[in-house]
Amino acid sequence: MTKNYKDMKEITKEDYIRFVEENEFVIIEDVKVKLNKNWDIKSYSPPENYTPEKTTVWSFPDRGSWATHKGNYRGNWSPYIPRNLILKYTAKGDWVLDQMMGSGTTLVEAKLLERNAIGVDINLDAVMVALDRLNFSYNPLFPKYSEPIIKTYWGDARNLNKIEDNSIDLIATHPPYAGIISYTKNKKQSDDLSQLPLEEYLKEMEKVAEESFRVLKPGKVCAILIGDTRKHKYYVPIAYRVMQVFLEVGFILKEDIIKLQWNMKATRERWRAKEYEFYLIGHEHIFVFRKPEDEKEYKKYKFSIKWWKDG
Numbered sequence: 333m334t335k336n337y338k339d340m341k342e343i344t345k346e347d348y349i350r351f352v353e354e355n356e357f358v359i360i361e362d363v364k365v366k367l368n369k370n371w372d373i374k375s376y377s378p379p380e381n382y383t384p385e386k387t388t389v390w391s392f393p394d395r396g397s398w399a400t401h402k403g404n405y406r407g408n409w410s411p412y413i414p415r416n417l418i419l420k421y422t423a424k425g426d427w428v429l430d431q432m433m434g435s436g437t438t439l440v441e442a443k444l445l446e447r448n449a450i451g452v453d454i455n456l457d458a459v460m461v462a463l464d465r466l467n468f469s470y471n472p473l474f475p476k477y478s479e480p481i482i483k484t485y486w487g488d489a490r491n492l493n494k495i496e497d498n499s500i501d502l503i504a505t506h507p508p509y510a511g512i513i514s515y516t517k518n519k520k521q522s523d524d525l526s527q528l529p530l531e532e533y534l535k536e537m538e539k540v541a542e543e544s545f546r547v548l549k550p551g552k553v554c555a556i557l558i559g560d561t562r563k564h565k566y567y568v569p570i571a572y573r574v575m576q577v578f579l580e581v582g583f584i585l586k587e588d589i590i591k592l593q594w595n596m597k598a599t600r601e602r603w604r605a606k607e608y609e610f611y612l613i614g615h616e617h618i619f620v621f622r623k624p625e626d627e628k629e630y631k632k633y634k635f636s637i638k639w640w641k642d643g
């Protein structure tokens with residue numbers, strides 16, 4: 333039986349303005365996130381000593397707080413991550429997609445870097461946070477800045493029905509991991525992937541991978557950040573399982589980047605690690621997958637594609 337996933341619904345700036353008239357904040361997981369900020373922006377870019385990453389190990393001890401970036405959306409990614417991906421894989425005017433955009437970190441970076449962008453989230457409150465973070469005007473001194481098109485949708489990453497085939501230049505997204513942070517604990521939301529047990533999660537991530545493959549232009553890349561967990565004191569390699577799901581639908585593996593973790597929230601885990609003598613998980617993976625231009629590429633890159641046989 334095929335499931336019916338929610339269709340994409342555009343949420344506009346007018347919707348956001350109406351929402352903030354009635355709501356001063358939203359609650360994401362257990363954290364109150366204030367809306368309608370009168371942003372006092374000190375800087376629109378990373379510190380001057382910033383240079384794009386050159387290796388497959390990324391580490392951002394200072395997560396980045398330029399423009400409207402704030403670390404108070406549980407599980408949001410450092411703006412350095414989408415910045416690096418956007419600079420490496422796109423040009424001005426290209427289309428970037430984050431179909432699990434959360435607080436909209438990727439979209440804020442797209443706006444600053446003059447890339448058009450589409451953001452989607454299953455949680456309407458998250459879409460409002462993203463619109464709140466995008467609610468700033470940017471008038472840089474360099475004369476040629478042209479305001480990109482940024483669209484935000486309430487929808488499901490498994491059904492990108494308003495996005496055409498072969499239309500996106502870069503996907504940069506950070507899916508929730510099976511059962512780690514529940515983004516919609518307060519409002520029970522059955523479409524929230526963070527609430528699924530591992531095997532079911534992987535099945536649903538296959539839909540996310542298929543949709544990513546469909547909307548991406550041939551030759552372009554899809555980058556995802558994904559971490560692992562521990563169960564009964566043993567390591568659960570969620571990231572590699574998700575990598576397999578993306579290879580399964582036809583992607584080619586271009587990069588496996590190790591991202592070091594700095595703010596490990598779980599003091600409980602730290603305490604347990606000491607008690608049970610296992611290592612604290614201190615890294616996540618950023619996989620960069622490429623959609624091939626044609627079938628011939630599967631032969632050329634045969635060591636970077638799905639290696640297992642079905643059945």
Ligand SMILES: C[S@@+](CC[C@H](N)C(=O)[O-])C[C@H]1O[C@@H](n2cnc3c(N)ncnc32)[C@H](O)[C@@H]1O
Pocket residue numbers: 405406407408409410431432433434435436437438452453454455458487488489490505506507508515523524525526
């Ligand atoms: C790790 S967070 C993304 C954080 C984001 N990168 C940021 O910087 O704020 C994962 C997001 O996926 C969303 N999500 C969960 N299931 C989804 C689904 N089926 N479709 C779209 N979004 C989903 C959650 O609501 C949450 O906002």
